[in-house]
Amino acid sequence: MKRYGRSVAGGFLAALAVLGLPSSQAQAQAYPTRSITMIVPFAAGGPTDVISRIVTGHMAQTLGQTIIIENVVGAGGTTATTRASRAANDGYTLITGHMGTHAASVPLYPNLAYHPEKNFEPVALLAGTPILILARKDFPPKDLKEFVAYVKTNEAKVNAAHAGVGSVSNVSCELLNSILGIKPTGVPFNGTGPAMNALVGGQVDYMCDQIVNAVPQINGGTIKAYAIATPQRNPSLPNVPTTAEAGLPAFQAQAWNAIFAPKGTPPAVVARLNEAVVKALDDEGVRKRLLDLGSVIPAAAERTPAALGALVNKEIAKWTPVLKPVQN
């Protein structure tokens, strides 16, 4: 089947060449003629992986090609993002980046091997992901006020799990810890999928994680949720108070996940991918799965490549004065 598809596309390209269309334009029109690799910069089962799988599952139907998820872990997502920045800019290697890889990592890593704006074409925003303050089930504090008092008193012995320096979980908890004036021990994992397993297993104390990873565990009673760091409660977790309700209004955090292509990917290819994302975000099944996990589905105006480019620009500006560089 694949071979047949490829040869049809090949014939189409040859015909366009005869018609005098430049081959890059012709290729963009035929795109995609083979499977696409979507790099996910964290371990399987975490928020970026789950959101990518939900959306690309639908995109593959629209595009008529398989989208293979490749989890490439390390350095808070920057290893994978470096790799994606150096991939061929033909639309066959993409990355699901997020607030960490495509914004917070800029001030955190002075020697970052890529720049989110210079080395990538924004494709489309996939989902907003509110942040929650979570703890292992038997962590002593009962509510957020007790949590604040407890971690301040026990700063030297508590630890916070995260997905590597520059990941959303790391950056969000850094923000929380700076508001509380504490420096607990950080415990890095290759993603908050494995970090969540450690939290459920009681091997780590607390974590600031994106909602999609937390809803099943909170509802299953395997972890504790102290608060959601958004102005409103989330419909998927109606019993979890906001940080403002629970007494810590200063802690507000919502992350985002989005698709990026290497710089120079033809605009027609970016447009085709963007269309496929938009179609996925309008699909009832996709919407239900994303909403059931607490994600915020971007409104129409937020779904364009230009809107994502503006978001990245704004987020880099927001995090740069807040985050101090780490040695790398």
Ligand code: ASP
């Ligand atoms: N998004 C990461 C993951 O999927 C976690 C993070 O950024 O903290 O595991």
